[in-house]
Amino acid sequence: MDVTDALTPVVTIGLNRNSSSFDYSMTELNNLVEANNMTVAETLVQKLDKPDPATYFGKGKIEELKQVVIDDGVATIVANDELSPSQIRNIEKATNARIIDRTGLILEIFANRAQSREAKLQVELAKLKYQLPRLHTSASQRLDQQTGTASGAGGATNRGAGESQYELNRRTLEKRITHVNQELKEASKADQTKRKQRDQSDIPTVALVGYTNAGKSTVMNGLIKLLGEDEDKQVLVKNMLFATLDTSIRRLTLPDQKTFLLSDTVGFVSQLPHQLVQAFKSTLSEAANADLLIQVVDGSDPHRDLMMKTTEDTLNEIGVTNMPMIVALNKADKQDIAYPTREGDNLIMSAMDDASLTTLIDMIKEKVFKNYQTISLLIxxxxxxxVSYLNDNTNILKTEYKDDGTLITSELNETDAKRLEKYRV
Structure with a gap:
């Protein structure tokens, strides 16, 4: 059996409102569909200045969509925009097919990919907040309310019953939201404790950020391998949007004994639902608290400028601004250009190339170890x-043995320099 036979066929739909990025957004939607174990049977688009408030598409296009659903034998439609509850209901009624909007699709992907307890809670919170404004009373409940208005005291009981089901659903969601928020606060406290311990260790932190599938995990694995770290430190790499949601943090040691923490954060995508950005703030705080960001960009993608704008917008939404950044234009091996090529804080590179990774390490060192001092100490x-501490944890430039001790010239961070000031010569 062909692998695609196991995938759920869907029809993707979108409105072209004369946006220069429309074709790209539809391509991305189709990629998101594939990331959710679905396959695109057909794509239907319509040019409109704005969505029809009732059915998203115009009346004629809805009829065409209904026929496409029948002809292709699909049971699911995926829309490129976030739809209102009434639009969802009306399209489903007209086509007899399930409708998922872009936000719902991304939420489904995140729900399927979440591994850690915190990621699962974050996704659940986003889904609950997405569902809350989409609650609606059923037709029978509305009928109860109307009957109650006309029927006096007996009808009032019916109206109350109709309203109570809606209110019960709403209260259930709100109660769960409160509960999940509390659980996330507890998880966040644990993360803050770990982060505080890392901050006290005076080890600089570097965060990989960028569009999903730009190659962040490949860059991390390349650095791990180049520096001779254990293979079990490597992270999952898969050619798929949102292959992983959990932040991976690795401690890397350079040949000169300098050490830094490298984190691989969740990837971004255009129109990333606000609920998810808010829910994943604690995960993305690895980027907010880093000493340096490395924005990994798929340099071979013709839409790379849009991807970089999406990354910038998402970082701004979580409050990350004016942060030192290296822009790593990755996947140069897929282009007919020279690499590695450095231009200021920009690096044209390939995560599969050791020379590129070596240049990236040099750029990291320039940024996060610039406050190191070369000091001579008589121990x-x-x-x-x-002496053992210096040999194990610092870059020793020179060692001499004197009558009254060991004279060591070494590169030290500010903390070690202050702590060992009494040995300075």
Whole structure:
């Protein structure tokens, strides 16, 4: 059996409102569909200045959509925009097919991919907030209300019953939202404790950010391999949107003993639902609290400028502004250009190329280790533990043995320089 036989066929639909990025957004929608274990049977678009408030598409196009659903034998339609509850109901009624809007699709993908407890809670919170304004009373409940108005006291009971079901559903959602928020606060406290411990260790942090599928995880794995770290530190790499949602953090040590933490954050996508951005703030806070961001961009994609704008907008939404950043224009091996090529804080590179990764490391060092000082220390022979610490954790430039101790010239961070000031010569 062909692999595609196991995938759910869908029809994707979209409105072209004369946007220069419309074709790209539809391509991205189709990629999101595939990331959700579906396959695109057909795509239907319509040029309109604005969506029909009742049915998204115009009346004639809805009829065409109904026929496409019948002809292709599909049971699901995926829309390129976020739809109102009434639009969803009316399209489903007209086509007898399930309708998922772009926001709902991304939420489904995130729900399927979440692995950690915190990621699952974040996705659930986003889904609950998405569902809350989409609650509606059924036709029978509305009928109860109308009957109650006309029938006096007996009808009032019916009206109350009709309203109570809606209110019950709403209260259930609101109660669950409160509960999930509380659980996330507890999880966030644990993360803040870990982050505080990392901050106190004085180890700089570097966060990989960027569009989903730009190659962030491949860059991380390339650096891990180049630096000779254990293979079990490597992270999942898959040619799929949102292959992973959980932030991976690895401690990397350079040949000169300098150490930094590298985090691989969840990828971004255009029109990323606001609910998800808010829900994943704690995960994305790895980027907000980093000393340096590396924005990984698929340099081979013709829409890379849009991708970079999406990344910038998402970072702004979580409050990350004016952060030191390296822009890594990845996948140069797919283009007919020279690499690695550095232009200021921009690097044309390939995550599969050791020379590119070496240049990236040099750029990281320039940014996060610029406050290191070259200092000479005379360590008494009785303080062998200090010599051992320097040998194990710093870049030793010169060692001499004097009558009154070991003279070491080393590169030190500010914390070590202050702590060992008494040995300075």
């Amino acid at each position: 008494p022979f009785s303080k062998g533990e200090v």
